[in-house]
Each structure stands twice: as C-alpha cells, then as structure tokens.
Amino acid sequence: MKNSFTRRFMYEVLSNIKFIKYGIKNPKSLKCENMLSPLTGRFWSYRYQDVCGIESDKYLSEPYFYNKLEAKVNDFDLNKFLDHKGYISNILNSNTILSIANCISGTIYDGNNDVIELNDLIVLLEQSEPNVEFVIKRSIGTGGGNGVEIGSANHVVPFLKNYFNAKYDFVIQPVIMQHDGLAIFNPSSINTVRVMTFAYNGNVFPVSTVLRMGNGGRIDNSAAGGISIGVDNTGKLRDFAIDHDFKKYYQHPGTSIKFSDGYFIPYFNELLKLVKDKHKFLKSHGIISWDLTVDNSGKMSIIEYNAGWGEINFHQANNGPIFENHIKHISCINK
Structure with missing residues (x-):
C-alpha cells in the first residue's frame, strides 16, 4: 500500500x-x-x-x-524494483558500491555473482581483520536508517543470520572511504551528499543539494539524529544546519565546526554531472533523490537513490523554494 x-x-x-x-x-x-x-x-x-x-x-x-x-x-509500479538495493549496480552500470554479498529471494550471491552458502559467507566475514567494517542493509525499506547496521564481522553476522532467516533481501558492502572535507563534520558516519534531480523535456536539472551529517552516530539520516545543511549552486555550505524538527545549528553539535567558516562540497560539479548522467538510466521517473559520496582521489560513489517518497522538507527548509524555476512546467502537469 x-x-x-x-x-x-x-x-x-x-x-x-x-x-x-x-x-x-x-x-x-x-x-x-x-x-x-x-x-x-x-x-x-x-x-x-x-x-x-x-x-x-x-x-x-x-x-x-x-x-x-x-x-x-x-x-x-516500477519502484519496488528500482529501489531494490540488490539491483542498483545492474541499473546504473558504474559508480555504485560493489557488494560482498547480495541476497535475493533466499539465494546469496557473492561479489562475482556466484551463489554462496550462508555458512561460507559467515566464515568469509569472520576471517576478516578485526578492524575491517561492513555495512549490512535490507534491500527494501531502510528509510530513516532502519534495517542498516555498520560494524565489524562480530557485529554484522547476527543481523545477517536474522535477515536471512526472516527471508529478507539484503546486501553486505564494505565501509567506503570519504573525502576528508566530508568526514571532518562527523568522522564516525558517512556524511552523504543528497541531490534531487528533476527531469523533463529531455533535460535533467539538479534542483537542490544538501549535505547530511551524522551527529555522533554511524548514520547521517535526520530521523536517526543526524542534521542536514543546504548547499548553494557553487557547492558552498550555508551558514546553518537543521535537524528533523527544523531546529537550527550554526555549528556542528558534536564537532563544534562553525558552518559559516566557508566549507565546500569536494568535487561538487563532478557530482552534479554524475547524477545528471545517471538520471537518464531511470527514464520512467522525473524525480530522483541521490545519496552520494566522494573520496580524496575523486572517486565518486552512488550509495543509493530514492525513486519515490524522496524527502522534500529538508531541501526547502535549507535551500528555499527549490522548484521556483520550474513552476510553469509543474502547473502544466496539473491542468
């Protein structure tokens, strides 16, 4: 429903x-x-x-x-497939995070798309170095960070067993590195760049960008206690961030970094070009919300995207009327 x-x-x-x-x-x-x-x-x-x-x-x-x-x-009608994390790499072809394991309909596939048994996957994870961390997340329904766990093999394996026994689809991925310019705000989380794109008449428009930051935890989602900050069209962060209740923060509550000190999203233009190009793989959808990151070498990764129910509130509370330049087209849609 x-x-x-x-x-x-x-x-x-x-x-x-x-x-x-x-x-x-x-x-x-x-x-x-x-x-x-x-x-x-x-x-x-x-x-x-x-x-x-x-x-x-x-x-x-x-x-x-x-x-x-x-x-x-x-x-x-296509959302259940498009939002399924086990298919993102197949749909987008590149710039996605390779999976260590991908469980679909009770069958687990390894990084080479070969079938692997549950016990063999557990052994594979437990043989990793103690400081190596993984992300396990359900393939559907992880809004607000629900169904997402991050940690070493000892932390992840119990969730792996639970998800498998409950017949959930899920993916296991390595914890990716992020650019120092993103990690600085909350080093314990992957602080993702959220971009909303709007496509019509053969064009793709990035209408709004925010940076989502964790607040002491591992998850950057505002529903999980994180905060978000608007980004202008040059990639510069605005002077304040907001939480889930629109409370404003002029410095990060955990690291005390003042947002007015002039921070920029690294590789901002390249990230916008990436989502404009990738939106063309999703021709059935006019609006996509993308979660992105980039590392120090400039390698860009699409963590996931939302093909439906893509959050609008934190975009407009941070950046203002993000569809201002597209009102005429939107009005025509509803005539």
Whole structure:
C-alpha cells in the first residue's frame, strides 16, 4: 500500500490538518501566499521561510510535492524494483558500491555473482581483520536508517543470520572511504551528499543539494539524529544546519565546526554531472533523490537513490523554494 492512492490521500489530509493547526498557532502564516496551493500552502510556505529566511509564494507543500508532482512524473509500479538495493549496480552500470554479498529471494550471491552458502559467507566475514567494517542493509525499506547496521564481522553476522532467516533481501558492502572535507563534520558516519534531480523535456536539472551529517552516530539520516545543511549552486555550505524538527545549528553539535567558516562540497560539479548522467538510466521517473559520496582521489560513489517518497522538507527548509524555476512546467502537469 506504500504508493497507493488511499495512502497518499490520507497522508495529504493528515498533513494538511497538522499544518492548519500550525497556522492557527502562528497567525503570521495567514498573510503568506502559495501559488500552487492557495489555501493550505500558505502554512507550509511560512514554515519553510521561517527556517531558511527566503520569502516566496513558490514553495511546494509536502502533500503537493508527493501527490501533484512526484506521483505524476514517477511510475510507481516500477519502484519496488528500482529501489531494490540488490539491483542498483545492474541499473546504473558504474559508480555504485560493489557488494560482498547480495541476497535475493533466499539465494546469496557473492561479489562475482556466484551463489554462496550462508555458512561460507559467515566464515568469509569472520576471517576478516578485526578492524575491517561492513555495512549490512535490507534491500527494501531502510528509510530513516532502519534495517542498516555498520560494524565489524562480530557485529554484522547476527543481523545477517536474522535477515536471512526472516527471508529478507539484503546486501553486505564494505565501509567506503570519504573525502576528508566530508568526514571532518562527523568522522564516525558517512556524511552523504543528497541531490534531487528533476527531469523533463529531455533535460535533467539538479534542483537542490544538501549535505547530511551524522551527529555522533554511524548514520547521517535526520530521523536517526543526524542534521542536514543546504548547499548553494557553487557547492558552498550555508551558514546553518537543521535537524528533523527544523531546529537550527550554526555549528556542528558534536564537532563544534562553525558552518559559516566557508566549507565546500569536494568535487561538487563532478557530482552534479554524475547524477545528471545517471538520471537518464531511470527514464520512467522525473524525480530522483541521490545519496552520494566522494573520496580524496575523486572517486565518486552512488550509495543509493530514492525513486519515490524522496524527502522534500529538508531541501526547502535549507535551500528555499527549490522548484521556483520550474513552476510553469509543474502547473502544466496539473491542468
């Protein structure tokens, strides 16, 4: 039911009720305008601009984004396949993270795509050096960091057994290296570059970029306690980050790094070119959200992408009305 009409309709009703209550508590929001959602959109506009400081009537409310844009330009019948982590390398062909093991429908395949037995995989992992770490994650349904574990073989193997016995599809991958310019904010997590791309009329537009950072833990997702910070069109980080509740941070709460000191995403233009090129492999979908990283040598990796329910809130709260230059096209979609 994840992408059903019923779920989306109920989501829209409940979200708008929540924001109408927010608007009542914040009377100034009644003076705001929203071009695409004139009635309830004003409350969303006020919430976003109250955080990022950019006034505009061209914000997309969260329900509008999911039900009037994403649902119109993405073929959700394909999502279960496209979002399956075991198939990402097959779909994108390059710049993905090679798997040590890939379990699909109860069969485990090794890095050479040969079948390997569970006990042999366990032995393989346990023979690794004690300081070698792995990532195990379920192939479907890891939103918010759920179903993702990082650690040595001793930590990962119990989850491997549980996932296999529960008949989950999953992948096991090495922990990849990240550029020093990304690791500096929270060294214990892979701090990923999230880019949203919007494709139409044969063109691919990177509409927003944020850097997601862990906050003392291994996961950078905001639902797991991480924070995100906006990135401008030159690759420079903005002066503040936000958490899941839109609380603002002018320095990293763990490492005390001041964001206003002028930090940039390394290889920013190259990362944007990569996702523009790779979006063309996903022609059935107009909107894709990409999780990326790059190492010190410039090697770029696509950790995963989201073909549906790609988070919009932290993009607009960090970067403002990210679809401002595409409102005319979006309006035509809903005529």
